[in-house]
Amino acid sequence: MSRLSEGNIRLANEIIGRYPRPRSAMIPLLHLAQQQDGYLTNDAMVHIGELVGSTSAEVYGTASFYEMFKFEPVGKYLVNICGTLSCALMGSEELMHHAEHKLGVKMGGTTDDGLFTLEHAECQAACTEAPCLQVNYRYRFRVTAADFDSLIDDLSAGRLVDEIPAHGTVARVAQHIPRDRGVGAVPPESVTEAPVWLDGKAAL
Amino acid sequence: MTGTYAHAPGFIVGDRPKIVTSRFEYEDSYTLTRYLATDGYQGLRAALSRPANEVHDEVRTATVLGRGGAGFPAGTKWGLTPQGVYPRYLVVNGDESEPGTYKDRLLMERDPHQLIEGCLIACYAAGLSQCFLYIRGEMALAQERVAVALNDAYAAGYIGKNILGTHFSVDIVLHWGAGAYVVGEETALIESLEGNRGMPRLKPPFFPAANGLYGQPTIVNNVETLANLPWLMCNGAEAYTAIGTKTSPGTRMVAVSGHVKRPGVYEIVNGVTTFRDLLYKDEFCGGIRNDNELKAFVPGGGSAPWFTPDQLDLPFEGSQVGAAGSMLGSGAIMVMDETTDIPAAALTLTRFYAHESCGKCTPCREGGTWLERILSRVVDGKGTSADLEQLIEVGTSICPGDFPHASNEKLGLTAVPFPYKMNTICFVGPSAYAPVNSALVLFREEFEARIVKRHTIPVTAVGAAL
Numbered sequence: 001m002s003r004l005s006e007g008n009i010r011l012a013n014e015i016i017g018r019y020p021r022p023r024s025a026m027i028p029l030l031h032l033a034q035q036q037d038g039y040l041t042n043d044a045m046v047h048i049g050e051l052v053g054s055t056s057a058e059v060y061g062t063a064s065f066y067e068m069f070k071f072e073p074v075g076k077y078l079v080n081i082c083g084t085l086s087c088a089l090m091g092s093e094e095l096m097h098h099a100e101h102k103l104g105v106k107m108g109g110t111t112d113d114g115l116f117t118l119e120h121a122e123c124q125a126a127c128t129e130a131p132c133l134q135v136n137y138r139y140r141f142r143v144t145a146a147d148f149d150s151l152i153d154d155l156s157a158g159r160l161v162d163e164i165p166a167h168g169t170v171a172r173v174a175q176h177i178p179r180d181r182g183v184g185a186v187p188p189e190s191v192t193e194a195p196v197w198l199d200g201k202a203a204l
Numbered sequence: 205m206t207g208t209y210a211h212a213p214g215f216i217v218g219d220r221p222k223i224v225t226s227r228f229e230y231e232d233s234y235t236l237t238r239y240l241a242t243d244g245y246q247g248l249r250a251a252l253s254r255p256a257n258e259v260h261d262e263v264r265t266a267t268v269l270g271r272g273g274a275g276f277p278a279g280t281k282w283g284l285t286p287q288g289v290y291p292r293y294l295v296v297n298g299d300e301s302e303p304g305t306y307k308d309r310l311l312m313e314r315d316p317h318q319l320i321e322g323c324l325i326a327c328y329a330a331g332l333s334q335c336f337l338y339i340r341g342e343m344a345l346a347q348e349r350v351a352v353a354l355n356d357a358y359a360a361g362y363i364g365k366n367i368l369g370t371h372f373s374v375d376i377v378l379h380w381g382a383g384a385y386v387v388g389e390e391t392a393l394i395e396s397l398e399g400n401r402g403m404p405r406l407k408p409p410f411f412p413a414a415n416g417l418y419g420q421p422t423i424v425n426n427v428e429t430l431a432n433l434p435w436l437m438c439n440g441a442e443a444y445t446a447i448g449t450k451t452s453p454g455t456r457m458v459a460v461s462g463h464v465k466r467p468g469v470y471e472i473v474n475g476v477t478t479f480r481d482l483l484y485k486d487e488f489c490g491g492i493r494n495d496n497e498l499k500a501f502v503p504g505g506g507s508a509p510w511f512t513p514d515q516l517d518l519p520f521e522g523s524q525v526g527a528a529g530s531m532l533g534s535g536a537i538m539v540m541d542e543t544t545d546i547p548a549a550a551l552t553l554t555r556f557y558a559h560e561s562c563g564k565c566t567p568c569r570e571g572g573t574w575l576e577r578i579l580s581r582v583v584d585g586k587g588t589s590a591d592l593e594q595l596i597e598v599g600t601s602i603c604p605g606d607f608p609h610a611s612n613e614k615l616g617l618t619a620v621p622f623p624y625k626m627n628t629i630c631f632v633g634p635s636a637y638a639p640v641n642s643a644l645v646l647f648r649e650e651f652e653a654r655i656v657k658r659h660t661i662p663v664t665a666v667g668a669a670l
Contacts (some may be wrong), residue, residue: 027341066383128469
């Protein structure tokens with residue numbers, strides 16, 4: 001149960017500063033908390049509420065709407081197998097059965113060693129490469145049973161740590177707007193004038 | 205030249221005009237270096253060399269149709285903002301999640317600077333003072349590539365204060381979702397961007413162009429739509445409209461998946477290329493797998509009513525596809541061959557939409573769930589013939605009246621044109637019914653076969669055992 005670390009508070013404030021209203025930073029901050037702890041702790045959600053000026057109930061209300069946020073620990077590797085039409089047409093159901101057998105858990109379950117959580121996912125936008133899956137949101141395309149086995153073996157042996165970070169980290173690169181280059185966000189009510197470049201003249 | 209770029213899995217090249225995928229052939233297409241070496245940010249220069257209203261006019265003249273699903277022209281959309289109300293915002297819809305669709309993901313992963321340049325052109329033309337680039341939460345690589353591109357473009361002076369030394373200044377903020385299909389709907393996207401549950405708003409009054417983000421005029425544009433703008437600014441509306449047809453100019457990215465020999469994402473000439481071309485020509489999918497018979501196909505993403513071989517000669521053009529009873533949607537075709545279990549295929553889509561209902565509108569929240577349950581038991585061979593009527597009844601409570609469907613010569617059906625009427629705020633509810641209705645109208649015998657099977661179990665068995 002942890003609040004955001006000092007480093008993450010700095011990042012959180014940087015993110016909040018980009019929006020005209022702090023509450024817009026809610027989802028990015030929830031990702032930040034999940035990156036820190038692997039899932040969303042109550043303390044982190046209370047802390048996010050303090051940072052963006054919302055109640056913790058509002059933070060939970062938003063967070064609980066979205067599939068990616070987890071409220072209890074999941075495996076280090078979240079394996080999402082797509083089951084929507086294009087993948088279903090190309091054998092995703094068999095792949096899911098195979099995955100359950102290989103990992104010894106049902107869909108939604110986590111292996112005893114805490115390494116893998118298996119989930120039935122909806123369309124992952126890789127429909128021509130069916131059946132597809134994501135491990136912590138990194139793709140594997142046209143996955144056969146043998147591919148699945150070697151993927152699990154590689155992950156278990158720690159061979160893919162450079163490519164696939166532990167659950168919670170989605171993007172490993174963040175946006176940073178240099179202080180001297182950014183325009184800065186202002187609350188909408190403090191702007192009434194048209195942007196200066198709408199002066200009927202060419203800008204260049 | 206025909207083939208697949210190994211570094212852009214899914215994308216298949218050919219000798220067709222390329223507007224948005226011209227850099228995909230380079231392995232480093234996502235870098236600023238490559239972008240600048242291939243006319244990058246020249247469209248922005250061209251735009252800034254003209255007054256903003258002229259740039260807007262150019263986009264209007266080109267009739268750049270929205271590539272997200274509704275197909276509304278971008279130039280017209282920009283013009284719907286109320287006079288004199290500021291600030292105005294740009295929200296980029298990169299929350300691509302329609303079943304069967306992926307082109308925005310490729311555009312973000314393979315050419316993020318092109319999208320950024322498109323955003324800048326839109327902001328300049330329509331007087332939008334801040335841009336939020338909303339990327340689907342599950343697209344880790346796209347988020348990383350866009351983040352790097354934004355950081356590089358800021359450092360090089362293409363975004364932020366005094367762009368290219370002018371008085372044009374705008375920030376582009378990378379925002380990302382957390383997994384919710386409905387957020388692809390523009391008002392839900394705005395709710396999500398305000399830090400809320402992503403539930404659609406009523407239109408009216410919440411037409412984003414008038415009353416969007418923070419209640420301000422807001423333009424929501426799809427990634428592919430904006431990616432067209434740099435080319436348009438460099439080459440002009442005349443060159444743009446010379447490709448494709450009058451009603452559907454330019455090109456479109458289309459993903460063809462399922463039972464074809466070469467599933468892939470293709471940039472095709474808009475309005476001209478037919479479904480038969482796409483499915484059968486060697487430069488595209490090369491036919492149905494194992495040379496099987498085509499049974500049905502979804503022409504425009506999971507929400508679209510289905511077509512059968514009767515509709516193969518239709519071009520990829522919105523009004524003709526609409527009159528034929530479906531829609532082009534987000535540019536996604538899913539192909540089912542003769543081996544397909546139609547009720548089970550429909551169930552995967554209905555399950556998707558039932559799962560993704562945000563719960564705001566009762567017909568969708570309850571109806572989607574009931575459609576899934578009933579269909580599920582029919583697929584399992586436990587349905588009754590009353591279930592088939594019940595499916596239609598539930599569907600009609602979501603979409604009153606005749607639901608659009610294709611014509612079919614063999615069945616003696618005439619088309620019911622698009623669009624449908626709906627008792628819900630957004631299209632998620634109707635989308636749960638679309639596959640059920642299509643499957644029931646076009647392949648009813650497959651449903652009845654399952655029910656008949658159930659009735660062959662002797663009902664007297666219970667009595668006999670007593």
